[in-house]
Amino acid sequence: MITMENRIERVFREKKNNILSVYFTAGFPELNSTNVVIDELRKAGADMIEIGIPFSDPLADGPVIQHSSEVALKNGMSLKLLFEQLKKQSTFIPPAGQAGNQQPAILLMGYLNPILQFGVENFCKEAKECGIDGVIIPDLPLQEYLHEYKPIFDKYGILNIFLITPQTSDERIRLIDSHSKGFIYMVSSSSTTGIKAGINTTQEGYFRRIKKLKLKTPLMIGFGISDRNSFAKACEFANGAIIGSGFIKALEKGTDLKTGISNFIKSIK
Amino acid sequence: MNYQVNEKGYYGNFGGAYIPEMLVPNVEELRENYLKIIYSDSFQKEFNDLLRDYVGRPSPLYLATRLSEHYQTNVYLKREDLNHTGAHKINNTIGQVLLAKRLGKTRIIAETGAGQHGVATATVCALMGLECIVYMGEVDIQRQAPNVARMKLLGAKVVPATCGSKTLKDATNEAIRDWINNPVNTHYIIGSVVGPHPYPDMVARFQSVISEEIKMQLTEKIKRDHPDYVIACVGGGSNAAGAFYHFLDNEKVKLIAVEAAGKGVYSGHSAATMVLGKPGIIHGSKTMLMQTDDGQITEPYSISAGLDYPGVGPIHANLFETGRAAFVNATDEEALKAVFLLCKLEGIIPALESAHALAHLEKLKAKKNEIVVVNLSGRGDKDLATYIEKMQ
Numbered sequence: 296m297i298t299m300e301n302r303i304e305r306v307f308r309e310k311k312n313n314i315l316s317v318y319f320t321a322g323f324p325e326l327n328s329t330n331v332v333i334d335e336l337r338k339a340g341a342d343m344i345e346i347g348i349p350f351s352d353p354l355a356d357g358p359v360i361q362h363s364s365e366v367a368l369k370n371g372m373s374l375k376l377l378f379e380q381l382k383k384q385s386t387f388i389p390p391a392g393q394a395g396n397q398q399p400a401i402l403l404m405g406y407l408n409p410i411l412q413f414g415v416e417n418f419c420k421e422a423k424e425c426g427i428d429g430v431i432i433p434d435l436p437l438q439e440y441l442h443e444y445k446p447i448f449d450k451y452g453i454l455n456i457f458l459i460t461p462q463t464s465d466e467r468i469r470l471i472d473s474h475s476k477g478f479i480y481m482v483s484s485s486s487t488t489g490i491k492a493g494i495n496t497t498q499e500g501y502f503r504r505i506k507k508l509k510l511k512t513p514l515m516i517g518f519g520i521s522d523r524n525s526f527a528k529a530c531e532f533a534n535g536a537i538i539g540s541g542f543i544k545a546l547e548k549g550t551d552l553k554t555g556i557s558n559f560i561k562s563i564k
Numbered sequence: 565m566n567y568q569v570n571e572k573g574y575y576g577n578f579g580g581a582y583i584p585e586m587l588v589p590n591v592e593e594l595r596e597n598y599l600k601i602i603y604s605d606s607f608q609k610e611f612n613d614l615l616r617d618y619v620g621r622p623s624p625l626y627l628a629t630r631l632s633e634h635y636q637t638n639v640y641l642k643r644e645d646l647n648h649t650g651a652h653k654i655n656n657t658i659g660q661v662l663l664a665k666r667l668g669k670t671r672i673i674a675e676t677g678a679g680q681h682g683v684a685t686a687t688v689c690a691l692m693g694l695e696c697i698v699y700m701g702e703v704d705i706q707r708q709a710p711n712v713a714r715m716k717l718l719g720a721k722v723v724p725a726t727c728g729s730k731t732l733k734d735a736t737n738e739a740i741r742d743w744i745n746n747p748v749n750t751h752y753i754i755g756s757v758v759g760p761h762p763y764p765d766m767v768a769r770f771q772s773v774i775s776e777e778i779k780m781q782l783t784e785k786i787k788r789d790h791p792d793y794v795i796a797c798v799g800g801g802s803n804a805a806g807a808f809y810h811f812l813d814n815e816k817v818k819l820i821a822v823e824a825a826g827k828g829v830y831s832g833h834s835a836a837t838m839v840l841g842k843p844g845i846i847h848g849s850k851t852m853l854m855q856t857d858d859g860q861i862t863e864p865y866s867i868s869a870g871l872d873y874p875g876v877g878p879i880h881a882n883l884f885e886t887g888r889a890a891f892v893n894a895t896d897e898e899a900l901k902a903v904f905l906l907c908k909l910e911g912i913i914p915a916l917e918s919a920h921a922l923a924h925l926e927k928l929k930a931k932k933n934e935i936v937v938v939n940l941s942g943r944g945d946k947d948l949a950t951y952i953e954k955m956q
């Protein structure tokens with residue numbers, strides 16, 4: 296097997312700041328939008344793409360992503376179907392290491408239960424075949440990951456991204472840092488997704504505190520980042536930022552998916 | 565066999581704490597402190613005083629003679645329906661509110677299905693002068709209207725959960741989201757033996773007073789410290805956990821948990837988790853869960869709002885897997901029949917939830933000399949509208 300550099304790690308090696316990661320829910324707004332959205336985000340210059348696996352009970356999400364998940368499930372999206380869609384998509388995303396900078400890293404973000412039912416090993420295997428670089432599983436705790444799942448993810452070279460929040464102790468942040476590869480997802484405020492907009496001075500204090508810890512792993516700020524201002528502000532304190540609910544809202548509005556996406560990305564960077 | 569939680573938060577293969585990082589500080593704070601606080605002298609005194617003087621414990625263990633005659637056995641009813649607020653739920657809310665105060669929390673949130681847990685939470689918050697927000701599914705708000713009025717009267721804010729099936733699962737989702745958004749001043753009083761560790765163990769300990777009393781009361785009445793059967797209904801499983809707790813290690817006692825079969829186990833309108841479920845993750849713990857092949861949680865159904873839940877506490881998933889407890893079920897219709905029978909023979913109007921436990925007496929065929937304890941988890945005032953409709 297040829298070991299290629301993980302695209303997440305490459306993104307952070309090649310770019311130190313203003314890294315843009317965009318989240319969207321697979322199968323939203325239409326069942327077959329998944330690959331269109333990925334392709335448009337790639338063309339528009341997103342550095343990373345987080346594909347949400349819709350779940351019936353997304354505990355960490357606010358109304359916008361709850362709604363997109365509900366629509367996606369109603370459209371008939373499932374993990375199995377998502378992998379089938381992504382396999383078709385690999386024809387226009389060349390393998391890592393060939394096309395340089397413009398190849399975004401691709402992550403799957405989803406809750407643990409659908410992954411457990413799919414089978415964790417099976418999930419990793421399929422994900423690898425689809426060119427997935429990493430996963431974000433908000434309800435998979437660090438300890439369970441280390442004990443049960445890490446060897447499987449490692450075997451397939453898929454990075455597991457951990458979250459930290461304003462309430463996470465320095466001690467725990469150091470622990471998470473020691474087990475992290477790729478980046479740490481720094482949740483900007485104590486909230487579910489899409490609730491608190493923008494960045495205030497309390498949050499800046501938290502960002503400064505984390506910056507001072509001089510962690511080995513790069514940081515991406517997410518939650519509440521939705522426009523040029525909040526993106527730029529977040530990038531002052533981290534290597535980049537993640538936009539989720541803001542982008543989902545734009546998808547919902549857009550009459551034409553393609554121009555909608557390119558206009559949205561232009562409005563950010 | 566050990567049926568208690570282990571140091572990692574598991575009952576056999578079930579339990580754990582599958583929570584987003586946002587909840588880790590709160591859940592860790594609880595995990596590190598709950599046993600220390602609960603078993604401190606000051607907590608024990610305050611807890612036991614309130615259970616006696618405010619809740620009215622011990623609740624009677626009543627030999628239902630006419631019901632016993634009807635079934636040709638000895639049926640004792642553990643009268644949790646006589647507790648203040650009308651159900652077992654208050655045993656847990658008193659415990660958790662005292663814990664929350666000791667952790668310095670000023671804002672209390674809860675989920676509720678039948679509204680009994682919501683009322684019990686609103687009650688203890690009034691008692692302690694704490695702000696109280698209760699999440700309740702929109703469907704349940706309609707079918708348990710008297711409890712909604714009660715909560716409001718007691719000063720709680722009732723927030724409708726409008727997603728999914730708009731029942732208990734969805735109310736729990738909203739409560740968890742509230743906790744994520746208010747991590748510092750808020751304690752989440754979960755109403756059953758569900759949720760991430762240490763909740764299932766903590767709630768089971770608060771409810772264990774039920775079996776502690778059954779043991780003492782039976783000894784007093786018939787000089788036996790255990791019955792042959794304990795029967796309880798299971799939504800999340802807190803009244804069952806409490807009624808089973810002190811008998812778990814006495815294999816002579818047959819433990820029977822009754823789930824809601826709704827319109828029939830395989831009708832597509834059911835909440836019989838042990839029959840229809842597979843291991844999965846709901847509300848922070850690994851347990852038996854009704855779900856699709858794709859791992860989406862399915863929407864359950866029962867006439868009883870308190871049993872209308874697609875999961876079950878991890879302690880029960882383990883009792884099921886090890887065979888320590890038998891898991892059976894009763895349909896809407898069987899439960900309603902049991903309601904009318906208890907009214908007629910004993911002059912007691914049971915809650916729809918508890919009626920599922922009573923309904924199993926039909927199938928149990930206990931022997932004449934055997935002792936059966938049914939946990940009468942709550943009274944039926946909240947279900948009057950349903951009963952009146954079905955009477956005609």
Ligand SMILES: Cc1ncc(COP(=O)(O)O)c(C=O)c1O
Nearest residue numbers: 680799800801802803870917942
């Ligand atoms: C009277 C009564 N019994 C039983 C239940 C079910 O809960 P659990 O299984 O936790 O005892 C409820 C829940 O609302 C209830 O109100």
